[in-house]
Amino acid sequence: MIELGAIPLVIIAAIKDVRFYRIPNTLILAGAAVGFLLQGWAAGAGGVLAATYGLVVGLAILLPGYLMGFTGAGDAKLMAAIGSFLGPFGVLQTALISIFVGGLIAMGFALSALIHRHSISPWGRYAIMMRTLMVTGKPLYIPPAEGEVMGKKFPFAVSIALGTTAWIVWQWPLV
Numbered sequence: 001m002i003e004l005g006a007i008p009l010v011i012i013a014a015i016k017d018v019r020f021y022r023i024p025n026t027l028i029l030a031g032a033a034v035g036f037l038l039q040g041w042a043a044g045a046g047g048v049l050a051a052t053y054g055l056v057v058g059l060a061i062l063l064p065g066y067l068m069g070f071t072g073a074g075d076a077k078l079m080a081a082i083g084s085f086l087g088p089f090g091v092l093q094t095a096l097i098s099i100f101v102g103g104l105i106a107m108g109f110a111l112s113a114l115i116h117r118h119s120i121s122p123w124g125r126y127a128i129m130m131r132t133l134m135v136t137g138k139p140l141y142i143p144p145a146e147g148e149v150m151g152k153k154f155p156f157a158v159s160i161a162l163g164t165t166a167w168i169v170w171q172w173p174l175v
Contacts, residue, residue: 002038002047003168006031006085010161013078017157023074028081035084050087058083058091075156082164090167098163102156113149120148 009031013023032055039047059080065071079098083091113121125142132140144151 002035002042002085003090003171005034005038006082006164007168009034009081009085010078010157010164013074013157014155014161017074017155021072021153021155023072023078023157025074025077028074028077031078032081032084035081039084039087051084053088054083054086054091055080056083057088058095061092061095071156075160078157078160082160086164086167090171094160094164094167096163097166098156098160101162101166102154102159105159106150106154109149109152109154120145122148122150 009027012027013031016027017023035054036048036051039051041047043050059076062071062076062079066073066076079091079095082094086094110122113119113123122144125144125148129140129142132138
């Protein structure tokens with residue numbers, strides 16, 4: 001039941017990310033505090049320890065993406081706050097689901113460039129990067145051109161919300 005406390009957190013975070021491309025620190029801190037309180041109330045010191053490990057694992061999973069510029073700091077901090085509700089194993093599974101969902105959404109963005117000709121397609125850039133990798137054996141990154149569909153900001157909190165909800169439903173005893 002502690003897991004259900006994460007649902008309002010991820011819904012509000014997704015709404016904020018879609019509207020403002022930003023997740024407020026106050027929301028994340030309040031969410032983590034509620035996670036710690038619920039864990040402590042339900043399981044005592046063991047719950048607080050699980051919340052701490054979950055927070056660390058959640059942050060560790062998305063921190064490399066933030067450091068490389070793939071995700072925002074708010075996304076990494078949101079995953080850490082979710083870890084305080086789900087514990088280390090739950091947040092690991094949730095993060096993997098969220099990354100998978102984010103990949104599907106990103107593929108949808110890329111495929112939309114094939115349908116909507118008014119946006120710049122990333123497929124030519126992808127082909128050059130793939131050919132370079134095949135010929136030289138070394139990866140080459142070419143940043144998106146201005147106006148390219150893959151260069152637009154992507155509110156990853158939506159993927160995190162969907163991944164978290166999917167994990168909670170998957171873990172639900174009645175399903």
